[in-house]
Amino acid sequence: MPCIDANTMLYGIIGHPVRHSFSPLIHNFAFKTLNINAIYLAFDVTDLPSAALGIRALGIKGLSVTIPHKTSIMPLLDEVDDTARQIGAVNTIINRGGWLIGTNTDWIGVVSAIKERGKIQGKDYLILGAGGAARAVAYGLKKEGAKVVICNRTYEKARSLAEELDLEVIKWEDRNDFRAYGLVNTTPVGMWPEVDKSPMEQKALKNYALVMDAVYRPLETCLLKQAKLAGCLCVDGLKMLIYQGVEQFKLWTGKEPPIEGMFKIAIEILQNEQN
Numbered sequence: 001m002p003c004i005d006a007n008t009m010l011y012g013i014i015g016h017p018v019r020h021s022f023s024p025l026i027h028n029f030a031f032k033t034l035n036i037n038a039i040y041l042a043f044d045v046t047d048l049p050s051a052a053l054g055i056r057a058l059g060i061k062g063l064s065v066t067i068p069h070k071t072s073i074m075p076l077l078d079e080v081d082d083t084a085r086q087i088g089a090v091n092t093i094i095n096r097g098g099w100l101i102g103t104n105t106d107w108i109g110v111v112s113a114i115k116e117r118g119k120i121q122g123k124d125y126l127i128l129g130a131g132g133a134a135r136a137v138a139y140g141l142k143k144e145g146a147k148v149v150i151c152n153r154t155y156e157k158a159r160s161l162a163e164e165l166d167l168e169v170i171k172w173e174d175r176n177d178f179r180a181y182g183l184v185n186t187t188p189v190g191m192w193p194e195v196d197k198s199p200m201e202q203k204a205l206k207n208y209a210l211v212m213d214a215v216y217r218p219l220e221t222c223l224l225k226q227a228k229l230a231g232c233l234c235v236d237g238l239k240m241l242i243y244q245g246v247e248q249f250k251l252w253t254g255k256e257p258p259i260e261g262m263f264k265i266a267i268e269i270l271q272n273e274q275n
C-alpha cells in the first residue's frame with residue numbers, strides 16, 4: 001500500500017452511530033490490494049448540513065451513507081439519480097469535482113446476493129418490513145422482474161410503500177399462511193443480542209424455496225436456521241452488505257475490487273464477535 005501522503009484520496013462513511021460498520025475494513029482492504037493511494041474512514045455525523053459542506057470543502061472523493069442520514073442527505077446534494085429517488089434513499093455519494101451525486105447501491109447488493117443462489121425474474125417474493133432496507137429490496141426485486149408482496153408490523157407503512165412502488169400487501173398476522181418462491185426479512189428481528197428470535201414460525205418456512213435475511217449479526221440468524229431445516233436455499237445479509245460495497249467501490253474507482261478477500265475479512269470479524 002502506498003504510504004499516506006499529500007496525494008492520498010479520502011473516502012468514508014457518514015452515519016450515527018457508525019463504529020459498528022464493516023465498510024472501512026472492506027474498502028481499505030480493497031484500496032490496499034489494488035495499490036490505490038486512498039483511505040476510507042468512519043465519520044460519526046450528527047450535524048448533516050455541516051458535514052455536506054465539509055465533503056465539498058475537503059474534497060472527500062466518495063462517501064457511504066448509513067442510518068439515520070440516507071433520506072435527509074438528499075436535499076443537501078447537487079444531484080440525486082433516478083434510482084435513489086425511487087428508493088427514497090441515498091447510500092452512496094460520488095464527488096465529481098465538487099458536484100455531489102447521490103445514488104443507491106443497496107438494491108444491487110440484494111439482487112446480486114439472491115442471484116447467486118436462486119432466481120428473481122418471474123418469481124414471487126414476500127418482504128417482511130417496510131423500512132429503509134425493505135425499500136431497496138422491493139425496488140431491486142421488482143426491477144429484476146419479480147412480483148413483490150409487502151408485509152409489515154405497522155400495516156399503514158406497508159400500504160404506503162406498496163402504493164409508491166406498485167406492490168401488493170398482506171397483513172402482518174397473515175404472514176405465516178402465505179406462500180411464495182422467496183421470503184426476505186428486512187426487520188431487525190433476530191439481530192444480536194436477540195439471536196433466538198425469528199419473524200416467522202418454523203412450519204411456515206416450507207412455503208418458500210429461498211429465504212434471505214438482511215440481518216447479518218449473527219451471520220446465520222434464527223430465521224436462516226429455520227429455513228435450512230425446511231430445505232430452503234439460504235442467503236445471508238452479509239452478501240447484500242458486501243455486494244452493495246462492491247458496487248460503491250466500482251463507482252468511485254472504476255475498478256473491480258477483490259470480492260473474495262472482502263468476504264473473508266468480514267466473516268473473520270463476525271466469527272470473532274460470536275466467540
Ligand code: NAP
Nearest residue numbers: 129130131132133134153154157186187188214237240241
Ligand atoms: P428501519 O428503516 O428502521 O425499518 C425497520 C422495519 O422493521 C420496520 O418496517 C419495522 O416495522 C420493522 N420492525 C422493527 N422491529 C420489529 C419487530 N420487533 N417485529 C416486527 N417488525 C419489526 O430499518 P432498516 O434500515 O430497514 O433495517 C432493518 C434491518 O435490516 C436491520 O437489522 C439492518 O441491520 C438490516 N440491514 C441490512 C443491510 C445489509 O446490507 N445486509 C442493509 C440495510 C439494513 P414498523 O413499521 O412496524 O416499525
